[in-house]
Amino acid sequence: MAKEYETVIGLEVHVELATKTKIFCGCSTAFGGAPNTHTCPVCTGMPGSLPVLNRQVVEYAMKVGLATNCHITQYCKFDRKNYFYPDNPQNYQISQLYLPICRDGWVEIEVPGEGGADLPGAGQGAGYTKKVGIHEIHMEEDAGKLIHDEWEGCSLVDYNRSGVPLIEIVSEPDMRSAQEVIAYLEKLRCTIQYLGASDCKLQEGSMRADVNLSVREAGTEGFGTRTEMKNLNSFRAIARAIEGERARQIDLLESGEKVVQETRRWDDAKETSYAMRSKEDAQDYRYFPDPDLVPVSISDEWLEKVREELPEFREEKRKRYRESFDLPDYDIDIITDSKHMADLFEETVALGAQPKKVSNWLMVETLRILKEREMDAEDISFSPGHLAALIELTEKKVINSTVAKEVFEAMFDRDVDPAAYVEEKGLKTVNDEGALRKTVEEVIAANPQSVEDYRNGKEKAIGFLVGQTMKAMQGKADPAGVNRLLKELLG
Amino acid sequence: MANVIDDATIEYVSILAKLELSGEEREQAKKDMANMLDYIDKLGELDTKGVEPMSHVFPVQNVFREDEVTNGDASGQILANAPEERDGMFVVPQTFE
Numbered sequence: 001m002a003k004e005y006e007t008v009i010g011l012e013v014h015v016e017l018a019t020k021t022k023i024f025c026g027c028s029t030a031f032g033g034a035p036n037t038h039t040c041p042v043c044t045g046m047p048g049s050l051p052v053l054n055r056q057v058v059e060y061a062m063k064v065g066l067a068t069n070c071h072i073t074q075y076c077k078f079d080r081k082n083y084f085y086p087d088n089p090q091n092y093q094i095s096q097l098y099l100p101i102c103r104d105g106w107v108e109i110e111v112p113g114e115g116g117a118d119l120p121g122a123g124q125g126a127g128y129t130k131k132v133g134i135h136e137i138h139m140e141e142d143a144g145k146l147i148h149d150e151w152e153g154c155s156l157v158d159y160n161r162s163g164v165p166l167i168e169i170v171s172e173p174d175m176r177s178a179q180e181v182i183a184y185l186e187k188l189r190c191t192i193q194y195l196g197a198s199d200c201k202l203q204e205g206s207m208r209a210d211v212n213l214s215v216r217e218a219g220t221e222g223f224g225t226r227t228e229m230k231n232l233n234s235f236r237a238i239a240r241a242i243e244g245e246r247a248r249q250i251d252l253l254e255s256g257e258k259v260v261q262e263t264r265r266w267d268d269a270k271e272t273s274y275a276m277r278s279k280e281d282a283q284d285y286r287y288f289p290d291p292d293l294v295p296v297s298i299s300d301e302w303l304e305k306v307r308e309e310l311p312e313f314r315e316e317k318r319k320r321y322r323e324s325f326d327l328p329d330y331d332i333d334i335i336t337d338s339k340h341m342a343d344l345f346e347e348t349v350a351l352g353a354q355p356k357k358v359s360n361w362l363m364v365e366t367l368r369i370l371k372e373r374e375m376d377a378e379d380i381s382f383s384p385g386h387l388a389a390l391i392e393l394t395e396k397k398v399i400n401s402t403v404a405k406e407v408f409e410a411m412f413d414r415d416v417d418p419a420a421y422v423e424e425k426g427l428k429t430v431n432d433e434g435a436l437r438k439t440v441e442e443v444i445a446a447n448p449q450s451v452e453d454y455r456n457g458k459e460k461a462i463g464f465l466v467g468q469t470m471k472a473m474q475g476k477a478d479p480a481g482v483n484r485l486l487k488e489l490l491g
Numbered sequence: 492m493a494n495v496i497d498d499a500t501i502e503y504v505s506i507l508a509k510l511e512l513s514g515e516e517r518e519q520a521k522k523d524m525a526n527m528l529d530y531i532d533k534l535g536e537l538d539t540k541g542v543e544p545m546s547h548v549f550p551v552q553n554v555f556r557e558d559e560v561t562n563g564d565a566s567g568q569i570l571a572n573a574p575e576e577r578d579g580m581f582v583v584p585q586t587f588e
Contacts, residue, residue: 019558026561035579036566044569056558077546084509086583148585156580159569284507289546297552 003254004218007246008226009181009211010135010173013188014166015198016142016206017060023141023165024051024094024293031204035158043141043163045089051292053078057165058101058296060197061139062306064167065102067191067313068134074298076101078139082286086157087143095168096138097287101296105134107191109183132184133172142166173212173223178239185209185235194311194339199378202233209238214259215249224249225259229266229273237268244271317342325355331363338377341366347384353391361387365408382415390418400478403427429478436477440485443468454490462486494528496521 022029025042041049065072076099080092113127144162146155169188175181189200189207200207209232214224229245232238244266249259264273312320314336321332336342341362348358370377390411394404399422407427410416422428430436443465444451453461462483469482501521505512512520566579575582 021556021558021560026556026559028560028562033564034566036569036581037564037579038562039569040562040565041569044572046572052554052556054558055555058555084507086581086586146586147580153585155583155585156577157583158580289544291547294547294549294554295552 005215005246005250005253006218006220007176007242008173008214008216008223009175009177009242010226011169011171011175011181011184012210012212012228013169013171013185014208014210015064015169015188015192015200017057017165017167018196018198019054019056019060019165021054022163023054023057023139024163027163029164033160035156036160038160039162043089044159045091051094051290053293053296054165057139058298059306060165060195061101061137061167062298062303063195063310064169064192064197065105065137066307066310067195068102068105068107068137068169068188070102070105070134070137072298072303073099073101073103074300074303075099075295076298077295078290078293079287080290085143086155087146087162089144089157089159089162093141093143094290094293095140097282098289100136100138102137103135105137106131107134107184107187108132109180109187111179111183130174130180132174132180135170135172137167137169140166140168173214178242181209181211181238181242182235185238190314190337193378194313196339201376202235205233208233211238211242211245213242213245213249215246215253224253225261227259227261228263230263230276231265231267234268237266240268240271241266241273244273248273311339314339325349325359327355327359331359334367335359335362340380341377344380344384344387348387348391351384351388353388357391357395358387361391361408365405366412369409369412380412382411386411386415386418393418393422397478397481398422398428400429400475402475403429426476428476430473430476436473436481436485437489439472439477440469440482440489443472444486444489451490462490493532494525496524496528 016029019029021027022038022043025040027038027040027043030038036044042051062072076096078094079097081095081097082092084091108129108131110129111127142161142164144157144159146157148155171184175184185207192198192200192207198206202208211229211232212226213229214226216222216224227245227249229241232241245264252259260275263276265276266273317336318332321327321336322329325332327335334341335345345355345358345362349355366380369375370379390404390407393399393407394401399407403422407416407418407421410421411418447465447468450461450464454465465486466479466482469486470477470479473482498521501512501517501524504510504524505517570576570579570581573581
């Protein structure tokens with residue numbers, strides 16, 4: 001019988017912090033600037049320049065540490081990690097090896113059951129929860145961007161990203177499958193977004209995951225030789241890379257070969273990986289304390305202040321929603337997946353809108369548009385006041401539901417004021433009983449066949465007449481009212 | 492000389508340091524490195540039990556900047572340091588891992 005193998009996975013997750021400036025200088029971190037326009041002597045490693053730590057970086061790192069149940073290192077330092085590569089102008093990266101800011105934490109992940117849909121929270125009940133240990137979180141700086149010119153045989157360097165603050169979250173090797181890895185990443189993303197410490201977009205690189213993976217015979221305790229996989233920029237790529245690497249390592253072992261400890265690059269288009277370099281040992285980086293930076297001492301007061309600033313996280317929010325709003329768990333899971341959406345929901349409800357109505361707009365139209373345009377919940381820009389106003393307009397039957405969807409799209413695009421928009425475009429439902437009655441009478445006169453069908457007991461025929469009336473009214477009638485009036489007139 | 496650097500070690504250090512050494516330079520580097528290690532061994536003779544490793548010469552801590560943009564576009568001056576420039580970027584020999 002073939003041997004059973006277990007996959008052992010640990011993750012190194014880099015998260016770009018949402019600061020306005022770089023970690024050690026006053027250069028902007030804004031995206032999309034022309035090359036090297038956000039640089040200075042510090043982040044281009046000029047001799048004699050002096051790095052000074054951005055306080056906000058320490059606060060964000062502390063927040064993430066507290067939110068992931070870490071112990072905060074109240075006396076921590078920065079170290080130099082030495083290596084030579086042109087994206088790193090100092091010839092060292094400033095990082096933390098000896099005294100990282102956070103240690104020994106954990107998060108609880110929710111792993112959906114087999115066949116669970118890919119929606120957050122789907123498949124609950126069939127799934128399970130599990131604790132994943134956080135070994136440490138350290139602060140460090142990002143590197144510049146290299147563009148390789150194959151024709152000229154040279155590389156071009158843009159240092160705009162050099163010095164952008166990162167935290168690296170190192171997990172324990174506690175995960176056993178692609179599903180667990182994705183659940184862990186979802187958990188980190190949600191937690192960090194709730195903190196406002198980063199937008200955590202895998203595609204844009206503000207969250208990057210390196211997968212350390214080894215296999216061992218099921219039931220054994222020791223660890224096999226691991227490889228590190230890089231260049232994973234979507235959940236799907238991560239899942240495929242894990243399956244691919246597991247199979248590759250098992251093949252090697254089955255054919256009596258050895259797994260080599262190395263860094264591999266995943267090519268998602270080809271669904272294969274190739275070796276980048278044999279992995280250096282820590283001693284090869286000649287880590288030593290950075291003499292340019294003074295130690296960071298976090299007082300009990302500072303730590304308490306940061307702890308008090310922590311927001312209500314998703315689990316607590318879900319619990320509160322279940323208790324205070326009459327909503328399906330499915331709605332609650334989706335709304336609370338994004339703090340931005342949850343805030344929007346709560347603010348709209350606070351303005352007097354009925355929770356289920358607000359939820360419906362978010363669940364149906366909002367999600368539809370987000371999906372169509374490949375946007376995230378974080379990108380929603382309409383205001384709660386306008387959503388509340390739109391709901392009120394529909395409730396009071398000032399507009400019908402078809403018109404409401406049209407107004408909503410305009411609101412989604414440009415955050416228009418629904419009342420003003422309806423007025424301007426003349427979209428109000430005609431409540432003039434006389435005008436409506438006149439139109440209905442005309443429709444009845446013009447469609448004798450349908451009228452006869454209806455009178456002969458063909459209930460469906462009325463639908464056609466409602467449609468004709470709505471058309472004649474240019475959509476500005478209340479369909480239920482039209483239906484009622486038709487029935488009355490057809491007696 | 493108590494320490495001896497063998498060919499394999501100097502080869503490996505050359506790779507990490509991205510150095511290409513001629514035969515003569517290589518022999519000299521082996522000697523220099525051995526000398527340096529001997530010197531460090533001398534320091535090892537001191538009893539440092541209970542002494543905290545020092546990372547900074549002054550008893551200073553918590554020097555921070557606030558998160559405010561203070562630097563504008565200085566790309567002209569920054570790029571003046573580049574050995575070669577193209578499209579606002581530094582040109583370096585092709586590197587790819």
